[in-house]
Structure formats: structure tokens, C-alpha cells
Amino acid sequence: MKLIEYEQYMKDITTGIFDYEHAKRTAHLTYWLAIHADCTSRAAVNYADAAFWHDCGKMLLPPELLNKTEPLTEEEFGKIQSHTGLGFDYIENSNMPNRNMRADVALFHHERLNGSGYLGMNGKAICRAARLVAVADTFDAMTHDRSYRKAVSVDQAFAEIKNNSGRLFDEKYVDALSKYINCK
């Protein structure tokens, strides 16, 4: 699938969980956080590019599952969780630019520093790009409506992420997020 087709696809499905706007906002915030965490602009562009694709595995899941408003069964939750592996396989089997970073971010963006993420990886074993995108993705997801819950305020979302700084999220990128909040 070419980028333009991917963009069209995302505009078409526009689900509560995975939509084009979420992908764009997460990419934008990832860039901002990277720059303010002292990454080079070249690295920041690559991180942002990978962030845009982070949930691409969801395009391989049925929209009715992604849009479900009732609580998910264990099986359904497992299917949703599989979007990381689906995204990784999709990217790995393509000849996309920035493929390795996109694939890593797709696979690892739900990992958390203390090992409580999907695959149970922890600390610096999680690649830097995925640690960065995890902060941007979580903040964006919390501050926008999802199919199963309403958005929380920017202050509430930041407080929760800050509370988990160093435990779930990389402190370096949480600090960059605090700069983002303060200059809004």
C-alpha cells in the first residue's frame, strides 16, 4: 500500500481508536517532544515518521471491533492487542522508507518501562523511538474521545503520565511533555 492509499484508507475508516487525525497528531507531538529532548532534527523527523505508522496494524482489524463501545471480551482485547504484531509484519513485508524504525515503533509502542506492556519488555530494552512515541501516543489518546470513553483534560492526562514517569514512561520524554504543556 502506498502512503497516499494509507492516508485515504485512514480517512475512510476514521474509527474512534485508530484514525488519521490520531496518527497525524501523534506524529506531530513526537516531533515536538524529540526536539525538546535534545534529539537532532533529522532524528526527530524519523521518529515522527515512525509515529505516524504506529497503529497501522489496526487497519487489518475489523472497524466494528475498533469502534465497539461496550466493554471488550478477553478475546476481543487480545485481537486489539495484536495490532502491534500485525503492524510490524505489515511494515516488515513492505519496502517502505524508514522501515526498521517504523516496524519497531509499531511493535513496541505499548511497551512500558516496568515490563507491564504487551510484550513485557522493560527499560532500555525498549527502543528509544518506541519510548518516545509511547508518551506522545498515550497523551493524545487520553486527550481525545475514544469509542469507549470520553477525553480527559490536558492537565489530567499530564498528571497521570507524570505520575508514571520513570515507572511506565521515559522521564526524558515526560519532561519534554511538561514543556509542551507549559507553552500551550
Ligand SMILES: [Fe+2]
Ligand atoms: Fe497502539
Ligand SMILES: [Fe+2]
Ligand atoms: Fe495510538
